Amino acid sequence: MRIERTELADVVVLVPEPFRDERGLFTRTFDANEFDAHLGIEGAAARFVQDSQSRSVRGVIRGMHGRGGRGEAKLVRCAHGAVYDVLVDIRPDSPTFGARQGFRLDDADFHHLYVPPGFLHGFQALTEVADVCYRIDRPHDPTEDLGVAYDDPELAIDWPLPVGPVSARDARAGSWATLLATLTPTH
Template sequence: MKATEVPEISGAFLFESTPYADERGFFCRTFDADVIRSVGLDPHAFVQDSVSRSVRGVLRGMHLRSGAGEAKLVRCSSGRIFDVVVDLREDSPTFLGRAFFELSGETQTTLYVPAGCAHGFQALSESADTSYRIDRPHDPSEDVTIAFDDPELAIPWPLPATSMSRRDREAPGLAEVLKQRKER
C-alpha cells in the first residue's frame, strides 16, 4: 500500500492498494495502520464504519459536518464512483480547492478526506458500494449539505443526477453555507 498526497487539498491522501489477481479473483490490503501512521494520521482515530450502495447516476453530496468536523477514509469497494472533495477550511492553504477522483472496486484505492472538507460522489457503474470509515460517531444534528450544482463549485459531474436525497436536492449554495458557518 502506498500513500500519495492530494495537492489540491492540504492534508488529503490517496492510499493505493496493490491487488493481487489470479484465476480466483483478487486479494489486497485496504487498511494498513503503519501506512496511515506514516503520513501523520492516527489509525486508531477511526471509530465507525459504514457502507452505501448506489445505482448508476445516484449523487450523494456535497456533505460535511459542523463543529469539529469529520475526517474520513472513503473507498469504492465494488463498482466505480466519481468522487469529489472541496476544502472548506478557511485557514487552509488550499481553501476552496477541489479534487476529483475515480475510485473503483478494481483498484481499491482509499481517499482520506480531512475534517472541514465537503465530500460527495456519483455512481458511475450499474451498482457501486462505497465504504466510509469516520473519526467521530455520526451526529445528524451536525450534518451540513451544499448544493451539488453550485456554480461556484463548478463540479463536472460526469452523468445527469438520476436520484438523490431530498436533503441533497434542497441544499443551499456554498455562499450561504460559508455565511452560516461564520455566524456560529
C-alpha cells in the same frame, strides 16, 4: 501499499498493491502502521470508530456533505462498481480553501481517500450499482450536518453523468455562498 498526496492540503490517496494470479487477487486495503507513519500522528488509525456503507444506482449523486464543529475525518473507498468522488476544502485557514478535486474510486484499483476534517464530500455512481464504504472517526451527529447543493453554480462541479435520483436532503441543500458566510478561521 503506497500513500500519495493530492492537490488538496492534507488529503491523501491510499493505493493498495494487489497480488493477482489465476485464482483472482489478494490485497491489503488498510495498514494502520503505514497510515499513522505517513500522517505523522501516532494512533490516528485507531480513532476511526464507525464504518458505514451506501449503495447507489448509476447517476445517483450523494453530496455535497460535511460536518460542522470539529468536523470528521474519514476513509472512503468504493467496494463494488465505480464512483466519481469530489472533495471541497472548507477550512478557512487552509492553503487550498475553496479548492475542489475529483477522484475515480472503483473496485479495480482499490484506491481509498483519506479525507481530513473540514471538507465537503460527495460522489456520483458511475456503474449500474456502486457500494461506497466510509470509515469515520466519530459517531454521526445530525445537528452538525453541513450541505451545499451538488449543482451549486459557484462550485461548478462537472459531474460525468446525467444526474439520477437525489435525496430530499440533497435537493434542498444550501448554496456555497451561504456556507461561506458561516465559516470562521480557526486562528
